[in-house]
Amino acid sequence: MKILKGTSMADGLSSGKAVFITVQEIVIPQDKIDPARAEAELEEARRAFKESKTQLLSVLESGTAESYEQIEIISTHLDILDDPEIKNFVETAITKEYDNAASAVNEVFLSAINHLRSLKNKMMAERATDFDDVRSLILGHLMQMEEDLFKDVDEDTIPIFEEAFPSHISRLKELGINGYIAKHGGYTSHASILSRALKIACVSNIPDLDKYVKEGTPLLLDGESGTVVVDPDSEQLEFFAQKLQIAELIKEKNERLRERENLTKDGDRVLLNLNISLPEELDAVDELNADGVGLFRTEFLFMGRDTLPDEEEQYQTYKKMAEQIAPKPLTIRTFDLGGDKLSDIFESPHEENPNLGNRGIRFMLSHPQMLKAQLRAILRAAVHGNIRIMFPMVADVEDLWELRHKLKQYADELYYEDIPYNDDVQIGTMVEVPSAAINSDLLAQECDFLSIGTNDLVQYTLAVDRGNDQVHRFYIQHHPAVLKLIKMTADSAIKHGKSISVCGEMASIPEYIPILIGMGITELSLNAAAYYKVKQVALNCDAELKETVQNFDFGVSLSGVEHLIYSQLKPYQET
Ligand code: PEP
Ligand code: MG
Numbered sequence: 001m002k003i004l005k006g007t008s009m010a011d012g013l014s015s016g017k018a019v020f021i022t023v024q025e026i027v028i029p030q031d032k033i034d035p036a037r038a039e040a041e042l043e044e045a046r047r048a049f050k051e052s053k054t055q056l057l058s059v060l061e062s063g064t065a066e067s068y069e070q071i072e073i074i075s076t077h078l079d080i081l082d083d084p085e086i087k088n089f090v091e092t093a094i095t096k097e098y099d100n101a102a103s104a105v106n107e108v109f110l111s112a113i114n115h116l117r118s119l120k121n122k123m124m125a126e127r128a129t130d131f132d133d134v135r136s137l138i139l140g141h142l143m144q145m146e147e148d149l150f151k152d153v154d155e156d157t158i159p160i161f162e163e164a165f166p167s168h169i170s171r172l173k174e175l176g177i178n179g180y181i182a183k184h185g186g187y188t189s190h191a192s193i194l195s196r197a198l199k200i201a202c203v204s205n206i207p208d209l210d211k212y213v214k215e216g217t218p219l220l221l222d223g224e225s226g227t228v229v230v231d232p233d234s235e236q237l238e239f240f241a242q243k244l245q246i247a248e249l250i251k252e253k254n255e256r257l258r259e260r261e262n263l264t265k266d267g268d269r270v271l272l273n274l275n276i277s278l279p280e281e282l283d284a285v286d287e288l289n290a291d292g293v294g295l296f297r298t299e300f301l302f303m304g305r306d307t308l309p310d311e312e313e314q315y316q317t318y319k320k321m322a323e324q325i326a327p328k329p330l331t332i333r334t335f336d337l338g339g340d341k342l343s344d345i346f347e348s349p350h351e352e353n354p355n356l357g358n359r360g361i362r363f364m365l366s367h368p369q370m371l372k373a374q375l376r377a378i379l380r381a382a383v384h385g386n387i388r389i390m391f392p393m394v395a396d397v398e399d400l401w402e403l404r405h406k407l408k409q410y411a412d413e414l415y416y417e418d419i420p421y422n423d424d425v426q427i428g429t430m431v432e433v434p435s436a437a438i439n440s441d442l443l444a445q446e447c448d449f450l451s452i453g454t455n456d457l458v459q460y461t462l463a464v465d466r467g468n469d470q471v472h473r474f475y476i477q478h479h480p481a482v483l484k485l486i487k488m489t490a491d492s493a494i495k496h497g498k499s500i501s502v503c504g505e506m507a508s509i510p511e512y513i514p515i516l517i518g519m520g521i522t523e524l525s526l527n528a529a530a531y532y533k534v535k536q537v538a539l540n541c542d543a544e545l546k547e548t549v550q551n552f553d554f555g556v557s558l559s560g561v562e563h564l565i566y567s568q569l570k571p572y573q574e575t
Pocket of ligand 2: 432453456
């Protein structure tokens with residue numbers, strides 16, 4: 001028995017015998033063709049592209065694609081098949097270099113794949129897998145390959161890939177597989193996204209996998225902890241059976257919880273929204289029966305690409321998303337670039353302290369064309385659903401005035417251009433800079449809602465870099481100074497009749513929920529993984545709790561606050 005630790009890519013449990021999936025390196029004929037055959041060879045290539053396209057379209061049309069993610073990924077692959085540049089390169093290779101069709105397709109795709117892999121950007125490199133998937137698809141049609149990669153895979157096996165392709169994951173779903181291992185793979189690769197969407201557990205990047213696991217080795221896979229038990233003994237088998245039982249019980253409990261209204265014991269509504277970074281995560285709103293999206297981190301639209309998303313592209317994205325969850329709200333936060341989130345697309349001057357530099361709304365105000373494209377796209381998309389706009393890193397009410405002025409100006413432009421838009425959207429300010437919390441009384445009067453970004457609020461209040469492991473122990477989210485600022489912000493919003501939310505990580509931590517609700521916070525925006533635990537705690541809260549928190553003097557030491565949270569409020573924290 002041996003326990004191997006890798007990286008968790010998708011939650012879930014699975015057991016079975018190891019089956020190595022070896023994608024045969026296709027032997028591509030290298031012979032040059034007779035120039036007289038160029039036209040016929042080109043026809044062959046076109047046929048293979050067309051057949052590949054028909055195959056993907058038939059999946060879409062048959063309705064067997066189960067999730068939004070799967071549909072999106074198929075659309076990406078269709079885009080690759082339709083890419084005029086790729087087609088041109090293939091055509092040139094056949095008609096000018098006299099490459100045979102298979103070799104032309106292979107070379108053109110390999111050069112795109114190598115280019116993507118050479119980029120510093122991790123997400124771009126992960127997109128190379130999509131190109132590789134399409135390459136195999138076209139070559140399959142060109143060379144009429146018969147071999148079925150999955151011939152040894154059944155429900156009692158755990159497939160092991162060198163690197164999984166999205167098409168592999170769809171196939172695993174058809175075969176009823178609950179979990180697999182990828183020797184290499186990133187969290188944001190399409191294969192991993194699809195695995196999470198289709199609920200197929202995955203662990204990747206396990207050192208020494210080949211040393212301990214051979215074809216047929218019995219395995220227990222736990223996607224949540226990212227572990228694989230090799231050759232389990234009876235104790236491990238029993239432990240795994242218990243985990244399966246517990247997972248089943250939690251699932252049943254969550255199904256019941258899903259149907260309950262988000263009301264505290266004393267009948268107050270608490271809105272439970274989700275934080276998302278990718279459009280693909282939107283399905284979770286319906287799955288969990290959440291109230292909407294409280295934070296869409298739009299800067300992720302930049303990741304994995306080398307061009308800026310223009311107004312039209314953003315409009316299409318926001319429109320599709322708003323339509324999907326309407327009438328539930330989609331809170332779009334404008335790009336929070338800079339700090340730790342500077343995309344590789346920008347050439348930005350070096351900053352000694354990027355987190356205190358040109359980030360968030362400062363960055364956008366200094367890149368007016370980007371701000372304009374995003375705000376216009378949001379105003380246009382707001383015609384199609386319930387969109388709210390939220391601004392990050394607002395430090396002062398003057399920031400808000402300037403942003404409101406710009407919004408009005410773009411709405412006027414759209415009006416004169418006769419482009420449909422909706423400027424009746426709620427405008428929110430993130431409170432994540434201490435100055436915003438201290439001046440929240442003024443900010444609350446100038447916007448429709450406040451949303452507290454505790455991740456940054458903690459960092460800036462305590463002067464602790466949120467990403468620096470060396471000072472991690474000083475990053476105390478429940479520090480009394482932070483709680484005072486949260487309370488101050490909540491009081492300001494309540495005083496002016498505005499809604500008040502917390503969208504930082506604190507809203508995903510069950511222990512902190514009673515204190516936040518006790519302070520009068522009525523909206524939480526959290527990670528999908530924490531949803532049911534947080535919901536259960538929110539449902540436990542009552543009037544007595546609120547009174548305890550309201551009467552608490554936050555001018556105490558850390559241990560005073562810890563006594564309140566971990567002792568007095570403990571009964572409410574039951575998940
Ligand atoms: C925050 O700072 O709490 C927040 C939600 O924003 P981000 O984590 O994206 O900086
Ligand atoms: Mg933040």
